[in-house]
Amino acid sequence: MSTMPTSNGRRLTVLRGRSLAKITLSLHVLGARADGYHDLDALTVAASDPYDDIALYRQAHGTTVSVTPKGAAPTNAANNLATRAVELLRPHLPSDVPGMRVRLTKRIPIGAGLGGGSSNAATVLGMLAKHYRIPKRVVAHAAAKLGSDVPFALGGRPAFMRGRGERLEPASHVGVLHLVIATPPFGCATPAVYRAWDELGAPRSDRVLDSDLVVGGLRNDLEPAALVVAPELASFREALAAATQLPPILLGSGSSYAVIVEDADTAAAIASRVRAALRLDAVWAAATVGS
Numbered sequence: 001m002s003t004m005p006t007s008n009g010r011r012l013t014v015l016r017g018r019s020l021a022k023i024t025l026s027l028h029v030l031g032a033r034a035d036g037y038h039d040l041d042a043l044t045v046a047a048s049d050p051y052d053d054i055a056l057y058r059q060a061h062g063t064t065v066s067v068t069p070k071g072a073a074p075t076n077a078a079n080n081l082a083t084r085a086v087e088l089l090r091p092h093l094p095s096d097v098p099g100m101r102v103r104l105t106k107r108i109p110i111g112a113g114l115g116g117g118s119s120n121a122a123t124v125l126g127m128l129a130k131h132y133r134i135p136k137r138v139v140a141h142a143a144a145k146l147g148s149d150v151p152f153a154l155g156g157r158p159a160f161m162r163g164r165g166e167r168l169e170p171a172s173h174v175g176v177l178h179l180v181i182a183t184p185p186f187g188c189a190t191p192a193v194y195r196a197w198d199e200l201g202a203p204r205s206d207r208v209l210d211s212d213l214v215v216g217g218l219r220n221d222l223e224p225a226a227l228v229v230a231p232e233l234a235s236f237r238e239a240l241a242a243a244t245q246l247p248p249i250l251l252g253s254g255s256s257y258a259v260i261v262e263d264a265d266t267a268a269a270i271a272s273r274v275r276a277a278l279r280l281d282a283v284w285a286a287a288t289v290g291s
């Protein structure tokens with residue numbers, strides 16, 4: 001998340017920020033909780049691409065959102081996490097900011113396991129907190145309220161996410177990783193994937209990627225459930241594995257997958273190979289950030 005205030009010469013008129021995609025390198029689901037959530041132990045990092053751009057403008061009244069391209073995120077302020085973030089901080093905004101317009105330029109696909117909506121919310125919280133000097137505890141409270149992934153997105157550093165995701169422990173041993181991320185032309189609804197995980201009897205994924213980042217290796221326990229919710233994920237994963245000759249990791253509750261590669265040049269070369277082989281635009285060469 002970054003912010004850049006722009007002045008029109010007299011007074012501040014716009015705040016700009018960037019929301020990064022979330023990459024779940026490993027996701028261990030510990031069990032269902034009484035509140036409907038699940039306890040997790042996940043290793044999560046932010047990636048340089050895809051990302052969304054956010055601009056905040058003061059307006060006469062109300063909180064509204066415009067989205068480019070059309071349809072890439074909800075424009076109903078009650079359903080958009082970015083506008084909900086503004087609303088939660090509204091009591092802490094000065095009286096000369098009667099309303100706010102959020103302009104969202106989306107590149108992070110939704111329903112893709114990349115945490116785009118949560119990242120948008122975190123970016124807005126961070127922009128407003130910095131500009132209006134809102135106390136950290138107010139912002140942290142708003143983040144946890146907005147969603148399980150928002151506290152992570154607010155920090156943006158490699159972290160183990162515990163509890164329902166809101167308890168963070170720095171994962172400072174994670175250096176810069178190079179990745180290729182691919183999103184199929186269909187999404188996975190997170191609540192449906194968790195429900196399927198319950199119905200399958202709390203499975204553990206047996207696809208484990210050897211890694212020194214996590215004891216026991218990287219795995220995503222939601223993968224068996226995501227495959228039930230979106231059976232076409234199986235052929236997508238196979239095609240990605242064939243094009244990269246690497247083991248794909250399911251990101252979050254899906255539908256995106258990533259492979260870890262050795263350097264930026266390899267990431268760029270593999271990303272263009274995947275674009276051609278899968279006839280897919282939603283492919284990114286990225287590096288992890290915040291290490």
Ligand code: C5P
Pocket residue numbers: 036037038039040146147148149163164165190191192194
């Ligand atoms: O917290 P958030 O609104 O992002 O979660 C979306 C949905 O994902 C929840 O309503 C719940 O169904 C599921 N979820 C869960 N356990 C978590 C995180 C999310 O069951 N730790």
